[in-house]
Amino acid sequence: MVDTPFFKLDHLTICHQNNDQKPIIDDVSFSLTQGQRLGLIGRSGCGKSVTSHAIMDILRPPLIRKQGQATLLGQDLFTLSLAEKRRVRGQGIFCIFQSPGSALHPALTIKQQMSEISTVTHQDKTTITDAIEYAFDRMQLPLRCLEQYPHHLSGGMKQRVLMAMALLLKPRLLIADEPTTGLDVLTERDVLSAMGIMLEETQSACLFISHDIRIVKKVCSDLLVMQDGKIVDRCTRDELTYRERAETTREIIDAMRVA
Amino acid sequence: MRNFILKRMATAIPTLLGMSMLGFFMVALTPGDPVEMELRRLGVIFTPDQVAALRQEYGLDQPIFKRYIDWLIRLFHLDMGQSIASGRSVLEEFKTHLPLTLTLASLSLALSILLSALFGITAALTRSQTLGNFVQFFSIFLVSIPSFWLALLLLFIFALSLEWISLLGSGAWYDLILPVFALSLGSAATMGRLMRDRILTVMSEDYIRLAIVKGLSPSLILRRHITKSILPPLITNWGVTFGALLGGSLIVENIFNLPGLGQMALQAVFERDFAILQAYLLFMGLIFFASNFIADLLNYWLTPHFRERTNSQGGAK
């Protein structure tokens, strides 16, 4: 793939507000081309999720961005005004986080949470209803879910509801932050295949964050390995088996093999 | 809905009975024989026989439990006895004084809710540290000012310095403006702090993160996602606050010389008018109960999701 990158992250560094000791994210750079699926793996707590928060610009204090630049289609994301940032969120970059259990609003029906997307995509009522029904069909969700509240749905269904939202938004870049954590193997397979369908349909690029190299190998063509806030290795899926990879990569591969 | 009401009523019965017992025994166990006190008040010289006869007439020779039942039956017929001081029936006294207190408390609740939303939303959503700190400090300040002192300050400013209003009141509707403000500011600040707290808690939830990432506008997130989550506990709190405002009206009625229930009760304390005090306690308890009940109903109606009833606990200050 030699397309010009349409999303670039340069020299992202994130620190703790009050102490300038070791940064949480240390000079991370990577780029994605149109439609590319990039995996980001590393052990828990190495800063994967923080990276995704930083890209969406929703870091919470005490974490702050020390330096770095994110460009989507030539737009510098971090210097945008609040209103412009809002326009990038959703249709530009959308994010599916881990723990689907708490991701949906407990007191709004699924339908309410789906159809409010029309305020972002500027669709009228019938268009959005049709789109929702189509998306549910693609994600193999029964339509009766629409009138239900999140606590009526299983974890896998909730995650597929989030995928359906992505289908409506058609983001240029989708960040999937451990979307299968906490799901059993069969549900995981369903969710992943739903995600495959969704990505195919939206033609989005995807940053897939996981600690599970097995899944990353299934989903992504390229991958980054993160350790203590640094990118320590980059390779394609096919290069993974080679033994001359970085320490951390080998560790992860070995660990998977034992399991 | 009807099931919910019936269920809620049924669970309330023991509490209501308990309330009535508390009210009854408070009087029954107060030292001093009511008959002797009454006779002494009238300045009548009495023989032990006469006292015994009177005691029989009042039913005081009956076992205490029987007296409680009789009293309860009379209560159901709205017979709450007579005020010793005025000689009028307690019911009459209430009819005269209740409307003012209810108006005062209701207006104050409305104003408190309005102002607390202003305080709470500003304090929670502002990105300016200075403004946030200012609102926080100002609200602690308002919480700490006693309402009677606030009322006196307001009177000092508007009646003595600016001379916009008369100290004695004019009998017009705008007499209520200052009392309502004096009564509301403290609870507005308390409620505002609660609201800020709730908003910040909700805003650290994952579903707000999703709403932001979806690209929804801040106003939609606030109107829909945040409001939907913070409203139930706030409504419960409104019910409790109404009770606190009923109590607080004691003080402002006194300062602004408004003839409400609080003034009546205060008078009764000085005159040791037990019939009035007993009725006041029960009545206020009942109104407080009703306000909590309405809050529960509102919650039930507004949030079909939270159909499982949450216990409204905690009293009013």
Next chain:
Amino acid sequence: MKILSMRATPLGLNAGIILIGCLLLIAFFGESFAPHDPNKMDLVRRLDGMSWTYPLGTDHLGRDVLSRLMSGTLLSLGAAIMTSMTILFIALPIGLISAMIGGWVNHLLMRITDIFLAFPMIIFSLVIIGFLGASLNSAIIGVALAWWPSLARLVHTLTTDALSKDFVLASRQCGISPLKLVIRHILPQILPPLFVIMSLEMASILLVLSSLSFLGIGAQPPEAEWGAMLNEARPFFTERPGLLLAPGLLISLAVMGFNLLGEGIRHKLDNRSPFRW
């Protein structure tokens, strides 16, 4: 991902500590440092303005306002402390017993707190005072009777939490006596949070007690309780409104001190981090 934020000691907490510290100093030493005898009347100089001899002026009986405020600090704070001690004295055993015994005892006790909580607190206090006769003692009893149920509920909740800890369960299974269990395991767990709450409650108790005195059904003249001083000064509101300034300010500062203290500690324990758009 859990990030505990270590915040610097907030300004408010410091301010609260300083305020309460000053008031306690005045409470203990105020009477001996007061420029005049707080109850000495000087009918020639009634309702005087500020002067070098009488820094805050004199009241309607020619008594020095500053001296009265200083000597009244002990009474006002003392009454609030007495009240909260009484509340703890009732609430602590009831909360502990109901949580530890459970079953119908718990049910009954919690029902009783429900009944007390069904009345607005200040109204309940007022009625109690009505039956006992107006005095500072009645006010303390009235407020304590209105207040204990909410505290008892709190103790109940804290104790239930404490009882569910693994090490408590373990020592219970080892057959530790209930009294030892309470002293060794329960109290050390529930007292710290309880005292934070009590600091906030002190603020409300101070407010209510001074309100009752202001209404004339708490502390009675010539006691130099702050609320009672305000009550005494009321008839002279138009003549000398300044007389109502100092006691009210002092009450507000004391209440604010306890509020800042409690809030400050709570803020330090707070580790929420909201998302911003």
